[in-house]
Amino acid sequence: QRAKNERELENAAAKSRLECNELKKRIDDLEEENESMKEERRLDKTTKALKAKHEDEKWKYLAEIAMLKQQNEALKENMEGQEELNTTIGKLEEDCSTLKKQSVQK
DSSP, X not given: OHXXXXXXXXXXHHHHHXXXXXXXXXXXXXXXXXXXXXXXXXXXXXXXXXXXHHHHHHHHHHHHHHHHHHHHHHHHHHHHHHHHHHHHHXXXXXXXXXXXXXXXXX
C-alpha cells in the first residue's frame, strides 16, 4: 500500500511539475505577446504623429504653392504692362524722331 501511495505522490508531483512548466511557458508567451503589443502601440502612435506632421506640411506647401502662383501671375501681368509701355515708348520715340526730321527739313 505504501509503495502505491508513493507512486501516486510521485505521479501527482510529476503532473504538478508539468503543469507548473506549462504555466511558466504560458506566462513567458503572454509576456512576449504583451511586449509585442506595446511595441505595436508605440509604432502606431509614431506613425500617427508622422502622418499628422506630413499632413500639416502638405497643406503648408500647398498654400505656399498657391501664393507663388499668384505672385507669378502678378509678375506676368506686370511684365505684360511693361512690354506695352516699352512698345508705346518705342512708338513715341519714332514719332519724336519723325517730328525732329520734319522740323529740320522746314
